[in-house]
Amino acid sequence: MNETRRDRDAEGRARNARPRDGLGRPLPYGTPGVERQPEGVVRTPDETLQEAQRLLDAGKPFHAHEVFEDAWKSGPPEERELWRGLAQLAVGLTHAARGNTAGGARLLRRGAGALAPYGEGRPHGIELDGLAAWARELAGRVETGSKVDAEAEAPRLLG
Template sequence: MNDLEELRKGIALFNNREFFECHEVLEDQWRHEMSDLKDLYQAIIKIAVGFYHAERKNYVGAGKVLRKGLHQIEPYLEPGRAEFLELHPFVDQCTQCLAELERAEQGFFPFDTSHIPKLRWASDKRPPPASH
């Protein structure tokens, strides 16, 4: 499989809420990535792990990892970085989930996993070529 196929597979797993499997696929890709997308892979991995914990009601762990992933993905919101993904709505929705997780941590109500966003491909942008 080439880099793009692995990224597509990882994102498909994320969108199917198979967060552990997404982590496994993208972690291997992240280890071999040589381009400036390396941190993007790691950010998506952290966000997936955060939601993995959220589904298991480990709200404290979920919040910590999700917060780190959101911080790491911020540079990719800049124009020209990862325009092949619709990151702005994804990050906005993840940020809303983080706020919900913080309320769930305090025992107000359980986290509603139906709010977990999907990561979408931008329809008018092509992903970068393979890095190896």
């Protein structure tokens, strides 16, 4: 019988311990990778935005998406789609930077659409209109085959 071992965290939950690069791509075991974001961290909205912006500015949108994912899972129900939309923008940038044009463009547009119900307001100071415009513009460029540098394309979350 061939047994498959799964990586587990301290609580016994399945967690891939394989190292990853700055765009979240798996690297061979034993290769130095980028430090992973801890999962399940409850942050204030300001802390979430600050940490996500730091990661975006460093060209690590995959890791920023994990920060937004924590916010969507731990935040109030009325804000879940906001944080999920921001996570989709970050993972859309990740896919675009990896060269996945179809997936990158689709997620960028999906994330922009998820922000629309929040109107022209600026929840937590987030520049929703600017982010949605950035995502739609980048999605269009990605579809034409433009190369994407995640660090150079990092959006500004706060206006």
